[in-house]
Amino acid sequence: MEPARSVAEARQIQERLRERLVFRPPRGFKPRVVAGADVAFDKARNLAFAAVVLIELDSLETVETATAALPISFPYVPGYLSFRELPALVAAWESLRQRPDVAVLDAHGYAHPRRMGLACHAGLEFGLPAIGCAKSILCGEVGELAEERGARAPLVDPKSGEELGWALRTRDRVRPVYLSVGHLIDLPTAAELILRLAPGGRYRFPETTRRADRLAAEYKSGG
DNA sequence: GCGACAG
DNA sequence: ATCTTGTCGC
Numbered sequence: 001m002e003p004a005r006s007v008a009e010a011r012q013i014q015e016r017l018r019e020r021l022v023f024r025p026p027r028g029f030k031p032r033v034v035a036g037a038d039v040a041f042d043k044a045r046n047l048a049f050a051a052v053v054l055i056e057l058d059s060l061e062t063v064e065t066a067t068a069a070l071p072i073s074f075p076y077v078p079g080y081l082s083f084r085e086l087p088a089l090v091a092a093w094e095s096l097r098q099r100p101d102v103a104v105l106d107a108h109g110y111a112h113p114r115r116m117g118l119a120c121h122a123g124l125e126f127g128l129p130a131i132g133c134a135k136s137i138l139c140g141e142v143g144e145l146a147e148e149r150g151a152r153a154p155l156v157d158p159k160s161g162e163e164l165g166w167a168l169r170t171r172d173r174v175r176p177v178y179l180s181v182g183h184l185i186d187l188p189t190a191a192e193l194i195l196r197l198a199p200g201g202r203y204r205f206p207e208t209t210r211r212a213d214r215l216a217a218e219y220k221s222g223g
Numbered sequence: 224g225c226g227a228c229a230g
Numbered sequence: 231a232t233c234t235t236g237t238c239g240c
Contacts, residue, residue: 039230041231076231078228084231085230107229117229138229178229 001086001125003073010080014116021120023110023181025129025189031057034197035100036208037093037122039085040216041072048072050088051216053208054100057196060207067219068092078138079113082121090125102129102185102193104208108138109182111155111164123183130182131190132165133206137178142167145176149201152191155180166191170198170205177205 004010036053047069054064068091074083085107109119109132117138123130137155145153149172155165165180168191179190197206 039231041230043232076230078230081229112229132229134229136229139227 001082001090001121003087004080004083007077007080010074010083011114014080014082014114014121017121017124018114018116020124021110021116022184023186025185029101029129029189031101031129031193033057033063033098033100034193034208035103035128036206036210036212037089037103038106038209038212038216039088040213040220042220043072046072047220048085048088049216049220050085050092051212051219052089052092052096053211053215054096054098055197055207055211057193060197060199062211064096064098065215066092066095067215068095069219081107082116082118085118086121086125089122093126100128102131103182104131104133104194104197104206105182106133106135106209106213108132108134108165108178109180111138111140111178111180113139115164117180117182119180119182123185129184131185131193132178132180132182133194133209134178134180135205140164142176142178145169147173150195151176168194170195171201171203174204
């Protein structure tokens with residue numbers, strides 16, 4: 001991943017990379033292994049602990065995991081999360097023996113000020129379909145959506161009216177997750193996948209992010 | 224100038 | 231993201 005020494009430089013990199021994004025799945029896209037990725041931080045040690053978990057879609061069994069720790073090289077600035085989390089994520093990703101079919105990131109993809117969130121950046125970096133599944137909104141607005149699991153409502157840019165992603169309910173009467181395309185995927189395909197990864201409406205987040213989050217936390221605290 | 228603001 | 235125990239609710 002190309003590093004950035006300033007926010008201005010990071011912005012130029014985002015504006016250049018966004019031209020490469022593709023918003024449709026590969027021909028005959030039939031994912032079998034899905035990757036979940038997340039990063040935990042330790043300010044005192046100035047380290048970022050990345051974790052990648054590979055899950056078989058049919059059984060939801062974890063089939064492989066990978067971790068990597070790197071010094072924190074960029075501050076948290078809304079809109080520039082990639083430059084803080086992606087370096088460590090790429091390091092972990094490169095130690096994987098198996099190539100997954102799609103990756104789910106705990107962040108936004110297209111639903112970003114410059115349409116180039118972490119899920120987009122990761123998709124380009126990994127050369128794989130990638131989905132953004134965030135806990136809260138970075139930009140855009142959503143209307144009301146039904147209380148039942150499976151309900152969805154568009155996340156739109158109030159200025160242009162453009163659809164940035166979807167608010168998707170994974171559990172009855174529980175706050176939705178915010179879905180957006182990263183790379184080589186479309187919203188309907190992404191939503192179907194996320195619902196399969198959060199079966200029975202038991203948890204709000206898909207298994208990919210739950211397991212990657214837990215692994216990153218364990219790795220950080222020595223394990 | 225004043226808010227908003229993924230993780 | 232991170233600091234942190236118990237606690238209210240289905």
